Amino acid sequence: MNSKIGVFNPDELGACISCGYCLPACPTYRISGDESSSPRGRIALMRAIDSGVVGIDDPVAMEQSELCLGCRACEPVCPAGVKYGNLIEQWRDAAWKRKPVILTGLMLAVRRAWQIRLGAALSNHAHRSSGEGQDFLMLGCFERIIFPGVSRAAKATHPNLTVDPDQGCCGALHAHNGALATGEAMARQLGRNLPGTIVTTAGGCAAHLASVIGRERVVEYSEYAELNPPPMPLNPIERRGRIARIAIQDSCHLRNGLGVAQGIRPLIRQVGTLVDLETAHECCGAAGSYALLRPSDARLVLDPKLVEIAHRDLDILVVVNPGCHRHLAQQLKQELPNVEVMHLAEVIAEASDA
């Protein structure tokens, strides 16, 4: 394939054979029934952009690049092995020259380590501490501000982790939103700041960081807890006078990007009654900054999941990514206030009384 404008990796763009196996996995196709809003349709658009048939700033193309959640649910079902996640990042990198103010603001706010420290000055996240060995806890840029309890819980269940608040941000937000080079540079910098194994409580960050500094250096919290069971015994969590009924919302990038999902389930079985949601593997609509930028589309994506949760008599919905955490906590508070949204680390911490 001859790339005329050099936006896309030609091999990655050429890999799709248009079989259509991805269509039912795509949340935006399921909602619309319109192939333009499917991975195959978007790849057709990318090819048209690549060959000059459609301009990179074409309004339809721009809308499709934004409507995509970037959840990568199309990747595990693709027998041809198309790396759709890479393609959408390349597309956004070239097309999203003028970003919404809110997105630019978010991205600028976490660009430097000192900015994050300043932002989190009043936040009670895990404090600076040296642990044994070379395992570092990643605090997350927004996670440490919005959900400070998550890093405290991770440190409580795994006191061996080293915490350094000057670590910075991994740049996943940037890479997913049309600033690929910045996102990669930030991941490399974080890798230098934390010179060992990086343990992260954020699925989206884990996938991005692994793609830049190498999978072997990145361990997501559920993987870490599976390999290193907390030193203290786990007791069942109780809610409403019973052993808590707990379901899991997978992180899309963790599941579809890194293939991490199954290990979380036995952990939950140790601390409560695991409720398997049929929609656990489907995007919740948070999709990084998506729920902030396109709230009504995000809600359409979430709706089937809300219906299922409403019918399953849940006490706790476990998340493993701060974007999902924020979106689901906000939506469930309005719609299903009896269901608590907790990060996996918080659940394990509660069960271990840590």
Place this chain on the structure above:
Amino acid sequence: MADSEEATRDPDTGFPPIDPNTLAQDLARIVGERNIRSRTAEMLPFSRDATPLYSAMPHVVVFPQNKVHVSAIAAYATTHVIPLVPRGAGTNLAAATVPIHGGIVMPMTAFRQIPSVDSAEQIAVVEPGVTTIELGAAAEAVGLMYPPDPGSRHTCTMGGNVATNAGGLRGLKYGVTGDYILGLEVVLPTGEVIRTGSPLKKDVASYDLTQLIVGSEGTLGIVTEITVRLVPKPEHEAIGIAYFSDLESAAATVSDVIAAGVVPSTLEFLDRTCIRVVEEYAHLGLDTDAGALLLFGDDGTIDMSESTTRRIEEMCRLNHARSITRAESVASADDLLAARRCALPALSRRAPVTILEDVGVPRSHLVEMVHRINDIASSHQIECAVFGHAGDGNLHPTLLVDPTEPGAETRVESVIADIFDAAIELGGTITGEHGIGIAKRRHQDRQLGDAQIALLRRVKHAFDPSGILNPGKLGS
């Protein structure tokens, strides 16, 4: 038709020129602005399906929301002599949904209801945009099964399955889509709505229009509702795998199984290349050193399915299978079948372009056909992987092609023509389940002969006097 009007028609397509703006405005009056797509970027995905090398842009894409819309769109297209191409999910493998003469592409994805599943009568009524797997799940929820299971069953729609008389992995024991279609609601190209078939056990008041429309590739009418027959869900399924040193031995086993009167629910084979790409995608621990894999098994009562499966194992041994194993659980059996369904797309890992064929032969000639395919491909220096529904005699030789190689195109053409000739010579067909579409139209004559081709055209004309419905395909 007046001479002056005739004169304004495009000499290549036979259609009058189309003004896309007027067309989009007129259709918007029927379905509303939001169900129309008329900009290049939003119509691109509808210019092709899953067939490589074929594409053509429509002038407009319209999403009807109910059958009144479909009827009005059809009547409009007939009045103005504009091509109208109905579409499901675009997983077709013969370019049967490519709008070769432009015009209107009409995806039926808004029709996604299953109005009824009657467990007592074992009948379901579905709309054409429902996917095959969704119907399967609805049937399973009441202890029944919808047997046809094409490879793309998660994506493809029932409307498309009817239009192509889709087959699948269960064809040998359970047959194909047409065997389960009891009746159809069809919008004719001229706009009238008819109902074909009957829920009665006996009813001979008409030609069998249901079975005429099944497999007609959207050239006779637009299906808006489908009544299907369901069967009791089998209590047990046994699945086994045998590995052979070459595909001929696997094919010989299949011929033995059929000759012995054994009718298993699964009898599929993959050659070495297919095993390797499927393993690369699915990671099931397949033996990638083997020359061929035979996937076999049966469903029904435990006794019956186990006894059938054991008999096949015995025949594999007699044909010198390298090893024979059983799927230990329902999940692992499902994984194996799912992996088999991925053979085609997984093959794209091996070459820039994969050209899939779909020949069928009497099962007694399976070994001969496998042999000939390999000879033909190697004599033209084209790499060819073979998989297929061996038990149905339905083979999918897949050419792995780098189009930038000098002479590749000509050699591919020769390989395809030779494979078709071989199939016909052995009493077979140029297409078992993918259909004619655009891709095989030029090869159709040699199988059917002039008289039958002329009859197809007269049948097409009887349904579609203006020739607007999916033109350039079957019956044109």
